[in-house]
Each structure stands twice: as C-alpha cells, then as structure tokens.
Amino acid sequence: xxxxxxxxxFSGYYGFDNAGDEAxxxxxxxxxxxxxxxxxxxxxxxxxxxxxxxxxxxAEYQIRAINRWDKKALRxxxxxxxxxxxxxxxxxQDVTSVRSVWYYTSLLRRAQKQGVPxxxxxxxxxPLRTGLGRWLTRRALAKCxxxxxxxxxxxxxxxxxxxxxxxxxxxxxxxxxxxLWQPEPVVQPAGSAEPTVALALRPWASMQPAAAARLxxxxxxxxxxxxxxxxxxxxxxxxxxxxxxAVIAAGGQPAEIWRCASPQAAWAAVxxxxxxxxxxxxxxxxxxxxxxxxxAFSYDPKVEAFARQVQIPLTASSxxxxxxxxLAQLQGVAARxxxxxxGKLVGSWQPLxxxxxxxxxxK
Numbered sequence: 572x573x574x575x576x577x578x579x580x581f582s583g584y585y586g587f588d589n590a591g592d593e594a595x596x597x598x599x600x601x602x603x604x605x606x607x608x609x610x611x612x613x614x615x616x617x618x619x620x621x622x623x624x625x626x627x628x629x630a631e632y633q634i635r636a637i638n639r640w641d642k643k644a645l646r647x648x649x650x651x652x653x654x655x656x657x658x659x660x661x662x663x664q665d666v667t668s669v670r671s672v673w674y675y676t677s678l679l680r681r682a683q684k685q686g687v688p689x690x691x692x693x694x695x696x697x698p699l700r701t702g703l704g705r706w707l708t709r710r711a712l713a714k715c716x717x718x719x720x721x722x723x724x725x726x727x728x729x730x731x732x733x734x735x736x737x738x739x740x741x742x743x744x745x746x747x748x749x750x751l752w753q754p755e756p757v758v759q760p761a762g763s764a765e766p767t768v769a770l771a772l773r774p775w776a777s778m779q780p781a782a783a784a785r786l787x788x789x790x791x792x793x794x795x796x797x798x799x800x801x802x803x804x805x806x807x808x809x810x811x812x813x814x815x816x817a818v819i820a821a822g823g824q825p826a827e828i829w830r831c832a833s834p835q836a837a838w839a840a841v842x843x844x845x846x847x848x849x850x851x852x853x854x855x856x857x858x859x860x861x862x863x864x865x866x867a868f869s870y871d872p873k874v875e876a877f878a879r880q881v882q883i884p885l886t887a888s889s890x891x892x893x894x895x896x897x898l899a900q901l902q903g904v905a906a907r908x909x910x911x912x913x914g915k916l917v918g919s920w921q922p923l924x925x926x927x928x929x930x931x932x933x934k
Contacts, residue, residue, distance in 0.1 A: 575612070576611070576612065576613070576614055577608065577612065577613050577614070577653040577654070577931050577934070578613075578614040578616060578648070578651055578652045578653050578654075579603065579613060579614070579615055579616070579652070579653065579654045579655075579656060579931075580616045580617075580618065580648060580649070580652050580654070580655045580656065580682070580687075581596065581599060581600075581615065581616070581617045581618065581656050581692075582618045582639070582655070582656065582657050582658075582662075582675065582678050583595060583596060583618075583657075583658055583659060583660050583662065584660050584662065585617055585618065585619045585620065585625055585639075586619035586620030586621035586622065586624060586625050586636075586639070587620050587621075587803075587805075588803065588804040588805060589802060589803045589804075590802045590803070590831040590833065590834050590836070590837035590853065591749075591802050591834075591837070591851055591852060591853030591854070591856075592660055592853075593628070593833065593834040594749045594752060594834035594837065594838065594853055594857070595658075595659045595660055595693075595747070595748055595749055595853070596617065596625075596629065596834075597629060597632075597752060597754065597834050597835075598748035598749045598751055598752035599656075599659065599692070599693075599748050600615060600629055600632035600634060601632065601751075601752060601753065602748055602751055602920065602924075603615065604632055604633075606924045607924065607927065607928060607931070610633040614635070615632065615633070615634040615635070616634065616635045616636070616637060616648055616652075617629070617634055617635070617636045617637075618636075618637060618638075618639040618645070618678070619636045619637070619638070619639055620638075620639055620640075622636035622637055622638050622639075623636070628833065645678070645681065646681070646685070649681065649682055649685045649687050650685065652682070652685075652687045653687070653688070653931055653934040654687065654688050654689075654690065654927070654930060654931060654934070655678075655679070655682035655687045655688070655689045655690070656689075656690055656692040657675060657678065657679050657689065657690070657691050657692060657694065658691055658692035658693050658694040658719075659692055659693040659694055659695075659721065659747065659748055660694065660695070661694065661695040661696075661697075661873060662675040662694060663675055663676065663691075663694065663696055663697070663699070663704075663708050663711075664696075664697055664698055664699060664704075665698070665699055665700055665701050665703075665704035666697075666698045666700065669701055669703055669704050669707075672699065672704045672707050672708060673707055676707040676708060676710065676711035679711040679712075679714070679715070680710070680711055680714075683711075683714045683715075688716045688930055688934060689711075689714065689715045689716060690715055690716055690717050690718070690719070690927070690930070691712065691715055691717075691718045691719060691720070691729075692719055693719050693720070693721045693745050693746075693747060693748050694719070694720060694721060694725065695720070695721050695722060695725050695873045695876075696708075696720060696724075696725035696726075696728050696729055697724075697725065697728050697872075698872070699728070699732070705732055708732055709732050709733060709735070709736065712729060712732065712733055712740070713733060713736050713738050713740075715740060716740075716741075716930055717740060717741040717742070717743065717923075717926055717927075717930070718740050718741070718742045718743070719742075719743040719744070719745050719923050720742075720743070720744055720745070721744075721745060721746060721747045722744075722873065722876040722877065722880070723744060723876070724872060724876055726742060726744050729742070730742070741926060743919070743922060743923045743926070744919060745916075745919040745920050745923050746880075746913075746916035746917060746919055746920070747852075747853075747856050747877070748920075749853055749856045749857065749860065750856055750859065750860055750913060750916055750917055751917055751920060752838075752860070754834070754835045754838050755835065765794060765795055765796040766794070766795050766796065766845040766846065767795070767796045767797075767798060767843065767844050767845050767846070768790055768795045768796065768797050768798070768844065768845065768846045768847070768848065768901060769798050769799075769800040769829070769840065769841065769843075769844035769846070769847045769848070769854075770783065770786070770787075770797060770798065770799050770800060770826075770848050771800040771801075771802055771841075771847060771848065771849045771850060771851045771854035771855075772799070772800075772801075772807065772810060772811075772814070772848075772850050772851075772868075773802070773803065773806065773807050773810065773850045773851055774806050774807070774809075774810050775850065775870055777870055777890060777891045777892060778810070778850065778870075778892055779891065779892060780810070780813040780814045780816070780817040781817045781821075782891060782892040782893070782894055783814040783817070783892060783894075784814055784815075784817035784818040784820075784821055784823070785821075785894040786892065786894040786897055786898065787814070787818055787823070787826050788818070788821065788823055789894050789895065789898045790898060790901075791823075793898060793902065795846075795901075796827075797826050798826055798827045798828070798829050798844070799811040799814060799815070799826050799827070799828045799829070800828075800829050800831065800837075800840055800841070800844075800847075800854065801828065801829075801830060801831065802831055802837060802851040802853065802854060803851075804830065804831070804832065807851070808828075808830065811826075811828050812828075814826070815828070829843075837853070837854070837857065838857050838861075841854060841857040841858050841861060841863055842857075842861050842863065844858075844863055845863075845864070846863070846864050846865070846866070846901055846904060847863055847864070847865040847866070848865075848866050848868060848897065848901065849865055849866070849867055849868060849874070850868040850870060850871075850874065852871075852873055852874050852877060855867050855874065855877060855878065855883060856877065858883075859877075859881045859883065859911045859913065860913070862910060862911065864904040865883050865904070866883070866884055866885075866886060866897070866900050866901055866904055867883045867884065867885050867886065868885075868886050868892075869885040869886045869887075880916065881911040881912060881913065881916070882911065882912060883911070884900065884903075884904065886900060887900070
C-alpha cells in the first residue's frame with residue numbers, strides 16, 4: 572500500500588440485488604470520497620456476495636470488492652486495513668434467524684482480533700429477540716471504537732445492550748446515508764396523463780396479493796396509474812408477479828412493473844412517480860430526498876421511525892393491506908410537498924465524519 576494511503580473495509584448486505592442496500596453502498600462511497608479523501612488517500616474495499624458485479628457497478632468510486640464468504644481474502648485485507656465499517660443497513664437483527672447477527676458480529680470480531688479499529692456505521696439495530704443475539708451484539712459492540720445509528724430507537728437499544736458492560740462509547744445519531752446521496756441524473760421517459768402511484772411492496776404476512784390487486788383496481792377507478800416497484804429483484808419481483816396474477820384473475824389488466832436493476836434506476840423510478848406507497852424503507856428515503864409525496868406502510872419499526880422523522884404519513888394498520896383505506900389516505904396526501912424537514916438529518920453526519928477522520932489519523 573502506498574505511504575499515507577488508508578484502507579477502509581465496508582461490510583453490509585451488498586451484492587444481493589437489493590436496490591435499497593446498493594443505494595446505501597453508493598451513498599457511503601460517495602460520502603467517504605467527498606469528505607475523507609480521493610483515490611490517492613483512501614482505498615475502499617467492499618465485502619460483497621457478487622464482488623465482480625459490485626466492483627463494476629461502483630467503478631466511479633474506485634473501489635475493490637472481495638467475496639464476503641472468503642475468510643482467507645478477508646484476513647489478508649484486514650492485515651493492511653486502517654478501519655472496518657459495519658453498515659449501513661439493518662445487519663444486527665435476529666428476527667428472521669440468528670445467523671444474520673452471528674455473521675455480521677463475527678466480521679467485527681475478526682477485525683478486532685487483527686487489531687483493526689471497528690465502527691458501526693449508520694445502522695438500524697434490532698429486533699434482537701434472543702439471548703444469543705443480544706450476547707453476540709454486546710460482545711462485538713463493546714470492542715468498537717465508535718457507534719452510529721440511523722434512528723433513536725436503535726441508539727437506545729444499543730445503550731441498553733451495552734449497559735451491563737459499563738462501557739461508554741462515542742455514540743452518534745445520523746440519518747440513513749441515502750438521504751445524502753447525489754446520483755447522476757437519469758433521463759426520464761415521457762410522463763403519463765394520469766398521476767402515477769408507485770407501489771414499493773415486499774413480501775410480508777400482511778401483504779396479500781389479492782389485497783394489492785384490489786388496491787390497483789381502486790387506483791385505476793380513481794384515475795391513477797398504478798405501477799409496481801420491486802426493490803429486490805428476487806423476492807419483490809416474485810411478489811409483483813403474484814399481484815399481477817391476482818389482478819388478471821379478477822378480470823383486470825396487469826400493472827406495469829418498474830424493475831430496479833440498480834440503485835440509480837430505483838432513484839429515477841421514485842422520481843417519476845407522483846405518489847408512492849412504500850414498504851421498502853429506501854423507497855421512502857428516496858421519496859423524501861426528491862420531494863415525492865408518500866405514504867408509508869406501517870409494518871416495521873424502521874419504516875415507522877423514518878416516516879415520523881420526516882413527517883411521512885403512515886397507513887392506519889399493519890395487520891393487513893386495507894385497499895379502500897389506503898386509497899383514501901393516498902388521496903389525502905398533499906399534491907407535492909415543498910420539502911420534507913431534512914436539514915437537521917443531513918447535517919447529522921458532520922460530527923461522525925470528523926470522528927472518523929480522527930480515527931484514521933491516529934491509526
């Protein structure tokens with residue numbers, strides 16, 4: 572490594588064709604390059620499930636990528652690293668399986684054992700429902716140099732989990748990095764005569780295809796053009812197909828699907844919409860960043876926390892999608908807000924970046 576060059580590793584849910592997580596990575600690379608140093612000062616290395624694809628997708632930020640499952644490659648990269656960043660995203664959670672929290676804390680522990688300073692970067696913490704999940708998290712967080720969280724509930728949970736250790740770490744509350752992202756403009760297709768409502772839905776117990784199909788029918792009857800906006804090219808895309816199958820079964824025409832093959836495509840798709848119904852957190856973040864009127868589907872604490880931060884209204888119930896009620900709420904959303912209250916959130920990164928600069932200077 573060249574003298575004075577600092578190597579930073581990023582760990583997250585990267586390389587899985589999830590437009591939200593890929594936007595997080597793009598935003599982090601852009602933020603670090605703009606505030607901490609160019610290619611001659613910083614070497615950025617990303618752990619990815621598809622390293623070649625990731626390296627090509629983010630070539631403008633001059634990154635390298637390694638296979639996230641390659642333990643030997645990780646040890647080699649850590650041997651010359653100056654900082655290991657866990658995040659962003661919701662990595663430390665056990666709501667689906669304890670495997671997620673085990674994997675991401677094991678990466679933190681590996682870096683710590685090799686003497687690399689570790690930080691938690693703009694993460695959402697939890698849910699952590701198992702004793703094992705909390706223990707793994709406590710053990711990893713206690714050895715970090717600083718922590719940063721994207722919502723107050725995550726910060727409070729981290730403080731609760733660390734309380735038995737008596738350790739007080741530098742602890743920052745910041746916004747999701749995608750709020751700071753400035754992607755290259757995308758040429759937009761011609762708009763529709765009807766106002767477009769983008770439905771950024773994901774599989775969940777409360778998301779029934781038949782109910783979504785009914786909402787599409789109601790939107791059309793009300794003079795809107797509904798489109799499906801799958802953020803994950805795997806599971807969300809499969810849900811979109813099931814919803815369209817339900818639309819056809821009810822005698823309707825399938826809705827157009829705007830597939831998000833990249834975070835830039837997701838950003839542009841949200842920007843084309845006149846209204847957004849968002850289950851995916853980053854669809855709401857992109858809407859807020861671009862001033863698109865939105866309604867948040869109240870199914871997950873991270874979605875509810877962000878919606879309240881920026882004053883996006885929430886659906887009345889998370890038990891199930893209620894088409895008639897959601898239509899009424901969408902119709903009640905203002906035509907286009909002048910701006911969401913983002914100034915304080917965007918400015919929250921400056922103290923964190925200053926702290927990261929100090930860490931790199933001390934290494």
